[in-house]
Amino acid sequence: MWNLFKAEVSYNKWYLFMILAMPLLFAFGMQYGFKLITGVDFFEKYAWSILVGLGSYMFIFIMWQMRHSERRNMQHALLPIPIVDIALARMVFGVLPFAYVLVVLSITHQLLGEIIEVQLYRIFAQLGLLFCGLAFIQLMMDIWSLKTNMNEKNWFLIIGSIGCLIVFISMFAVFEILIPAYRQLFREGEEWMFFLWGLILLTASNFVFVKRSTFLQ
Amino acid sequence: MILNLTDLSDEPLQSQIIRQVRAKVLSGSLKAGDSLPSIRKLASSQKISVITVQRAYEALEREGLIHSRRGKGFFASGINSDTKKEMAELRIQEKIEPIIKNALAEGMSIKEIETLVKELLKSIEG
Amino acid sequence: MEDAIQFEKMIKEFSGFKLGPLNFTLEPGKVLGYIGPNGSGKTTTMQCLTGLLRPESGYVKIFGEVNDPNETGWKSKIGYVGDKHVFYENWSCARNLKFVSQFYPSWSDKRAEDLIKRFDLDANKEVAKLSKGNRAKLSLIQALAHDPQLLILDEPMDGLDPVIRSEFTNVLFEVIENEERAIFYSTHITSEIGRLCDELAFLDNGSLKLKTEKETLLEKWRTISFQSTNHDLKLPGVVEQKVSGNEFIIKTQDFESTLTALRELSISDITETRLSIEDIAIHILKGGRNVESL
Numbered sequence: 001m002w003n004l005f006k007a008e009v010s011y012n013k014w015y016l017f018m019i020l021a022m023p024l025l026f027a028f029g030m031q032y033g034f035k036l037i038t039g040v041d042f043f044e045k046y047a048w049s050i051l052v053g054l055g056s057y058m059f060i061f062i063m064w065q066m067r068h069s070e071r072r073n074m075q076h077a078l079l080p081i082p083i084v085d086i087a088l089a090r091m092v093f094g095v096l097p098f099a100y101v102l103v104v105l106s107i108t109h110q111l112l113g114e115i116i117e118v119q120l121y122r123i124f125a126q127l128g129l130l131f132c133g134l135a136f137i138q139l140m141m142d143i144w145s146l147k148t149n150m151n152e153k154n155w156f157l158i159i160g161s162i163g164c165l166i167v168f169i170s171m172f173a174v175f176e177i178l179i180p181a182y183r184q185l186f187r188e189g190e191e192w193m194f195f196l197w198g199l200i201l202l203t204a205s206n207f208v209f210v211k212r213s214t215f216l217q
Numbered sequence: 218m219i220l221n222l223t224d225l226s227d228e229p230l231q232s233q234i235i236r237q238v239r240a241k242v243l244s245g246s247l248k249a250g251d252s253l254p255s256i257r258k259l260a261s262s263q264k265i266s267v268i269t270v271q272r273a274y275e276a277l278e279r280e281g282l283i284h285s286r287r288g289k290g291f292f293a294s295g296i297n298s299d300t301k302k303e304m305a306e307l308r309i310q311e312k313i314e315p316i317i318k319n320a321l322a323e324g325m326s327i328k329e330i331e332t333l334v335k336e337l338l339k340s341i342e343g
Numbered sequence: 344m345e346d347a348i349q350f351e352k353m354i355k356e357f358s359g360f361k362l363g364p365l366n367f368t369l370e371p372g373k374v375l376g377y378i379g380p381n382g383s384g385k386t387t388t389m390q391c392l393t394g395l396l397r398p399e400s401g402y403v404k405i406f407g408e409v410n411d412p413n414e415t416g417w418k419s420k421i422g423y424v425g426d427k428h429v430f431y432e433n434w435s436c437a438r439n440l441k442f443v444s445q446f447y448p449s450w451s452d453k454r455a456e457d458l459i460k461r462f463d464l465d466a467n468k469e470v471a472k473l474s475k476g477n478r479a480k481l482s483l484i485q486a487l488a489h490d491p492q493l494l495i496l497d498e499p500m501d502g503l504d505p506v507i508r509s510e511f512t513n514v515l516f517e518v519i520e521n522e523e524r525a526i527f528y529s530t531h532i533t534s535e536i537g538r539l540c541d542e543l544a545f546l547d548n549g550s551l552k553l554k555t556e557k558e559t560l561l562e563k564w565r566t567i568s569f570q571s572t573n574h575d576l577k578l579p580g581v582v583e584q585k586v587s588g589n590e591f592i593i594k595t596q597d598f599e600s601t602l603t604a605l606r607e608l609s610i611s612d613i614t615e616t617r618l619s620i621e622d623i624a625i626h627i628l629k630g631g632r633n634v635e636s637l
Contacts, residue, residue, distance in 0.1 A: 011431050075429040079443065080446050082415060260519070261516040266540055269557070
């Protein structure tokens with residue numbers, strides 16, 4: 001698995017470098033108070049943050065687009081590597097830049113911005129949201145790949161199981177009602193739940209990946 | 218062992234191998250006890266499938282021209298001059314028969330064919 | 344010894360297309376030519392074989408092991424050249440080979456270099472800049488350099504020039520010198536594999552029409568011409584018949600029995616010629632639909 005991950009990192013090193021550099025650019029801009037847009041209060045304050053955020057996501061998007069168009073999963077599935085390892089390498093590679101950007105952005109924001117207090121649980125919550133997003137994209141890709149190589153009966157089964165999965169996950173929301181104790185441990189605990197959801201969804205997406213009936217994409 | 222095989226002949230590859238190996242054994246360029254290349258070696262060097270060589274070797278073995286020793290491969294057999302002669306006769310018969318039949322079908326008489334063959338032989342001798 | 348490939352009642356279905364049930368084996372030491380027109384299911388068979396697709400029912404075993412994509416044993420025994428050549432596009436050929444090499448214990452850098460030389464490939468070139476033929480070459484090198492026990496080739500000659508084709512065929516003949524190696528070779532161009540294959544399998548519209556030894560096929564199929572005043576001949580094995588006056592030209596898929604039948608009808612003056620694999624393939628794949636009369 002690490003061999004695959006290393007190859008991905010090395011292959012995308014320039015994109016990753018840009019993603020690393022962007023929050024630092026942001027910190028620099030904030031530090032020296034360069035104004036990109038003057039006059040509008042909101043943009044004066046957040047222009048750097050917005051630009052850097054969008055920029056980073058653009059690079060992450062390019063990397064995933066490339067991964068998909070070069071049929072990386074198919075290439076890896078043909079090598080003597082268990083499919084589980086491919087799923088894990090894909091997940092780690094997807095999660096890392098997201099996590100990095102978010103953590104660095106939040107910390108810089110909190111160090112240099114107006115919020116003084118470092119609220120770590122917020123980072124977790126936002127990370128969780130991102131994980132959910134990533135897992136969702138992966139699931140969609142996997143399901144799409146299933147659809148293109150399935151007869152109707154199996155396709156129906158897959159849709160059914162995904163439906164059940166969503167209902168199951170939604171039931172976690174019930175916990176929110178039952179968590180006064182939980183709230184005492186983590187302030188605004190429901191935000192933290194996103195992290196858990198993210199992990200669950202990522203695991204689910206890995207499971208679906210391993211059970212894929214095709215590795216042609 | 219070098220064979221000259223072609224896809225452009227009507228003769229199938231298998232028969233080409235049989236004919237050429239047979240000629241080598243009968244002419245003595247392969248002596249009794251000389252080893253032949255293994256089936257896979259010959260297939261690879263001549264760019265033909267293993268099954269083709271295998272069938273050809275089997276046919277040659279049936280003719281008594283080569284024999285196999287377990288784990289050692291194939292070897293040319295010793296052929297005495299009587300057998301050689303018999304084989305040559307058989308081969309001539311096989312070749313000439315359809316030609317004569319063809320000539321008869323085209324309206325030549327036995328007599329005419331006989332004269333023709335005699336003249337041919339004379340010119341070859343001379 | 345275990346079969347190199349064993350298809351057991353394998354079925355793969357898409358909406359509107361069904362492949363199988365496939366039931367056949369390939370023994371080590373043999374080359375099997377998998378012949379069929381475009382869209383007959385050749386590539387799908389290859390993809391089921393390499394674990395890229397999961398069959399709906401039945402299974403495939405490779406050297407006795409079911410081809411579960413989560414198991415690595417069987418994967419390291421095969422070399423596959425598919426219809427799509429996938430690489431890290433912005434890396435050089437050499438870099439791509441280096442990446443792949445780390446997953447195969449039996450990989451030989453020396454062999455890879457030798458193949459690069461023989462196929463005349465510029466290893467320092469970026470994959471994205473390679474022509475179609477050169478991509479195929481890189482795929483072949485990648486499939487051959489770990490000395491696989493089973494080579495699975497899906498129309499591997501596509502885009503190669505004649506010189507490289509001939510060099511590639513030479514390499515395949517070298518591979519099969521080792522009697523533990525097997526080659527599964529799919530193509531729609533039969534001349535490509537006429538000399539190489541020991542066995543031939545014919546696939547049409549998702550089902551296997553015939554699998555047999557090449558020499559048997561060549562011996563059984565003949566074109567026979569003869570004369571007969573009787574126009575109502577019932578001959579066994581005939582797949583095509585042309586009549587003009589008293590002259591007959593027939594194609595048979597069972598020479599022995601057709602000949603016996605002709606002799607029983609005391610028809611002599613028979614001339615016979617063999618058919619090429621290409622001719623035979625056309626007849627098998629058309630399914631004997633063309634018994635015609637002139």
